[in-house]
Amino acid sequence: MMSRTSRHGPASSAPGRGSRATPKPDRNARRRRLPMRLLLPITILVAMMAMLMLRGYVHSEILADHRVRPEAATDKVPEKILDGGPVIDTRSGRTSSLSVPDHRLVLTFDDGPDPVWTPKVLDVLKAHHAHAVFFVTGTMASRYPELVQRMVREGHEVGLHTFNHPDLSYQSKKRIDWELSQNQLALEGAAGIRTSLFRPPYSSFADAMDDKSWPVTQYIGSRGYITVVNNTDSEDWQKPGVDEIIRRATPKGGKGAIVLMHDSGGDRHQTVQAIDRFVPELQEQGYEFENLTEALDAKSALTPVTGVDLWKGKAWVFLVQASEKVTDVLVVGIAIIGVLVFARFGLMLLLSAAHARRVRRKGFRWGPTPITEPVTVLVPAYNEAKCIENTVHSLMASEHPIEIIVIDDGSSDGTARIVEDLLLPNVRVVRQLNAGKPAALNRGLANASHDIIVMMDGDTVFEPETVRELVQPFSDPKVGAVAGNAKVGNRDSLIGAWQHIEYVMGFNLDRRMYDILGCMPTIPGAVGAFRRSALERVGGMSDDTLAEDTDITMALHRDGWRVVYTEKARAWTEAPESVQQLWSQRYRWSYGTMQAIWKHRRSVVERGPSGRFGRVGLPLVALFMVLAPLLAPLIDVFLLYGVVFGPTQKTIIAWFGVLAIQVVCAAYAFRLDKERMTHLISLPLQQILYRQLMYVVLLQSWITALTGGRLRWQKLRRTGVVEAPGSVPRQRTPESGNERRPVG
Structure with a gap:
């Protein structure tokens, strides 16, 4: 395990006593060697700090922006958007919106995946043969890639919800691009897919679009994404009780709807209990619970990723997983x-x-x-x-x-x-x-x-x-x-x-x-x-x-x-x-x-x-x-x-x-x-x-x-x-x- 040498001096005869004299040490060489022997320990310390930085990054402790802009005027928002449906398409210069057909419901879950509540939500949906759309953040998808894999494997759709969950109306175009690309990178590494669906953080109904959020929606469309808001809000984040969540989530008169729920961000046991009752009750009323593209009879929003992009995503997820494990050890x-x-x-x-x-x-x-x-x-x-x-x-x-x-x-x-x-x-x-x-x-x-x-x-x-x-x-x-x-x-x-x-x-x-x-x-x-x-x-x-x-x-x-x-x-x-x-x-x-x-x-x-x-x-x-x-x-x-x-x-x-x-x-x-x-x-x-x-x-x-x-x-x-x-x-x-x- 360990070698030994003389502690008191070089183990050689003294000069002038019938043996070869020990050469004088090169002091400049010693100075040059010092940084080299420092290199490995310093590298280890820097690596530890890098793992912590990465961990802080994916836990929204670094570059997080929790500002939320108040409502603004709506002068610049087209009337057909304000009066239209929750699916907004501004790709290639278009300005259109779509609504979900009658008796079709698209359950959407924001802010996940969560290691505790997302599996419970998936279990309930699987038990009732229902599909949904999960708008995931890059931070959570990077940390829990196996849950994203399960979503895709069980037939659900996945959409982007930014990487760090900032209000994009505060952000520059460069930051918006970064949020989108990092969110996609997490999906690529987690499940080998890309998505064209996007939901802005802190979004609401289409008629809540204002002069600050509309330019962001237009820019998002220019990057190839469909913006998905909602027209039925369960407000489950307030934890109003299971009955109240079901009441708020139920559309009137058999109309179709995109329902907003959450599978992360806190205790979601009321949400899980609500969908366990809500889904079978409305299925008995003739409703179908489908993905967004299924409900719109459109092509799937998910496309597989191969080649360099796939390996970049896998490398990213690997590093995030490593940072989590290293941080756990450090703690x-x-x-x-x-x-x-x-x-x-x-x-x-x-x-x-x-x-x-x-x-x-x-x-x-x-x-x-x-x-x-x-x-x-x-x-x-x-x-x-x-x-x-x-x-x-x-x-x-x-x-x-x-x-x-x-x-x-x-x-x-x-x-x-x-x-x-x-x-x-x-x-x-x-x-x-x-x-x-x-x-x-x-x-x-x-x-x-x-x-x-x-x-x-x-x-x-x-x-x-x-x-x-x-x-x-x-x-x-x-x-x-x-x-x-x-x-x-x-x-x-x-x-x-x-x-x-x-x-x-x-x-x-x-x-x-x-x-x-x-x-x-x-x-x-x-x-x-x-x-x-x-x-x-x-x-x-x-x-x-x-x-x-x-x-x-x-x-x-x-x-x-x-x-x-x-x-x-x-x-x-x-x-x-x-x-x-x-x-x-x-x-x-x-x-x-x-x-x-x-x-x-x-x-x-x-x-x-x-x-x-x-x-x-x-x-x-x-x-x-x-x-x-x-x-x-x-x-x-x-x-x-x-x-x-x-x-x-x-x-x-x-x-x-x-x-x-x-x-x-x-x-x-x-x-x-x-x-x-x-x-x-x-x-x-x-x-x-x-x-x-x-x-x-x-x-x-x-x-x-x-x-x-x-x-x-x-x-x-x-x-x-x-x-x-x-x-x-x-x-x-x-x-x-x-x-x-x-x-x-």
């Missing part, structure tokens, strides 16, 4: 993410509060006796010349006795020589050919003199009390590892401030929560401590994944060790300062976490401590660190959709409601960590911009994992500007640090 997804987000917020607030109360209560101790014996600090370093001096000096200020081992993993920038030139006591440098961070840590472990091992990154600095606070939980013999409190040191930039919020709100609240639940997923590489015997029992650090810190933590849980979090063990790390570096780091983290989950998947079915972690910790990690972030873009997709197409006000209120909850969680996290609240000013912008990048990173990680792609490790460029409060000042500035010549 389920947004419901799931909503539950997960609120569940996570609730758990974080409740359990982090419980954790804070437990560790901050008066007289709290991790075990019977404090840890005072010396410990070993391992500092794996690969090309950390800009940072390593700060790191080592911060350790030298430690209030706890320590042995410092810097493992130079084949650096080519003189990292090892810099440490050696410091001539500091209790500091040893171990050199090895480049083999990756796990191998460097295992090499350091083999050279360690003490039973408690502290691990940190080469670009991290500790506060004087960090090591002391970090190792105190080992006074409990059940504790196998301890996670410290990693903080962003370079938080002055906007990206740094966003990561600072993420570290305090996300990572540290999460660790408090997972501590209480007994399933801490990750000991951060920047600040963590391990019992040596626990590491040896699980085989040391593994290079099976790109997230060796998550891998080893899960292995310790499965071996029965307790993993805890201590908030006072603070470490200051240099966060990525560019989007590309941030991308590289988070891509590696996300992919490595997936690898670790996959590696430890068997714990779900195992017994004992491994099974407890597998059935509690692993699902939580998968839900909150993999699945929930993957679905989270749906929040923003629906937000954008709702803002643009409505309901805008409710959408904005909902988004600010979610943001308010996040602000509460963030403020509580900042209060627990005693951080200044001023950085939370950028939280709304973080939710709009920074979060999107994290979405795409995780999506790309999923794609890499599922396709078996290979992820290369990329070394982040550091500046060495981070210092820990209270640490020994470093002996050089970022500018002067570059003057030291690297030693190979």
Whole structure:
């Protein structure tokens, strides 16, 4: 499923050590590649938005026009139209109208097809051997093509009722053409037919034609359509009762009529009951219920479609059906993410509060006796010349006795020589050919003199009390590892401030929560401590994944060790300062976490401590660190959709409601960590911009994992500007640090 590579550096020998030097990366090539690796995730997000747009289009949420023009004068309407029948023909310059012969009734149903009521209407008509004309909208025909197919199959006629049901007297000729063509496209795709029948939305009797609707009728005729209004209105949309619908629908004196009814637009149970009585009663009186062309003894209004037009229609219906299904899935997804987000917020607030109360209560101790014996600090370093001096000096200020081992993993920038030139006591440098961070840590472990091992990154600095606070939980013999409190040191930039919020709100609240639940997923590489015997029992650090810190933590849980979090063990790390570096780091983290989950998947079915972690910790990690972030873009997709197409006000209120909850969680996290609240000013912008990048990173990680792609490790460029409060000042500035010549 997933491939692995070295996380700490390229798995090749260092230059000058009898092996071929690694070629310098082409920075311009990396810049060119960035858009390509963004392409697939962005394409997926755009496709999701396109499906929503199409769904909104066929649900009349886009381009809908609900204006209805009041009655106007009738000076321009010919008298023979006003006094004529309900079938108006203005084709080829004609101006004529027709009426249905006596004892013939044409039932017409507008606004469908409806998935609930149209089948019931069709059932009643079939039971009484009656035909009708269904004037369908393009939106409904596109969504329910099988009902249009049934209408045609059972001998009914179908007419156009526009695509979006606007009042055409408000529309331009271009919009009228569009409404007609889209309506025909839906029919072609649904049933493979075209129709010459048309009924304008909001139409009535012929004598209601006015100076605004008549030009539209003339134009419709020039496009080859017969306009069909009505001369008997059941007014079933008012739901006046079955008896009243029948009374209004019954013509006087045995005359023929075109009867207006509706099979969509609301509850139509009265309509169904009415036609179930109306049709047989009038059949007994000698009436025939026919299609319009049958009643007029004319050629069928329906013609079959073949060739390109047919396939265009089928493609349209397929896309609409796909958009409906995709939207249904997205709605389920947004419901799931909503539950997960609120569940996570609730758990974080409740359990982090419980954790804070437990560790901050008066007289709290991790075990019977404090840890005072010396410990070993391992500092794996690969090309950390800009940072390593700060790191080592911060350790030298430690209030706890320590042995410092810097493992130079084949650096080519003189990292090892810099440490050696410091001539500091209790500091040893171990050199090895480049083999990756796990191998460097295992090499350091083999050279360690003490039973408690502290691990940190080469670009991290500790506060004087960090090591002391970090190792105190080992006074409990059940504790196998301890996670410290990693903080962003370079938080002055906007990206740094966003990561600072993420570290305090996300990572540290999460660790408090997972501590209480007994399933801490990750000991951060920047600040963590391990019992040596626990590491040896699980085989040391593994290079099976790109997230060796998550891998080893899960292995310790499965071996029965307790993993805890201590908030006072603070470490200051240099966060990525560019989007590309941030991308590289988070891509590696996300992919490595997936690898670790996959590696430890068997714990779900195992017994004992491994099974407890597998059935509690692993699902939580998968839900909150993999699945929930993957679905989270749906929040923003629906937000954008709702803002643009409505309901805008409710959408904005909902988004600010979610943001308010996040602000509460963030403020509580900042209060627990005693951080200044001023950085939370950028939280709304973080939710709009920074979060999107994290979405795409995780999506790309999923794609890499599922396709078996290979992820290369990329070394982040550091500046060495981070210092820990209270640490020994470093002996050089970022500018002067570059003057030291690297030693190979």
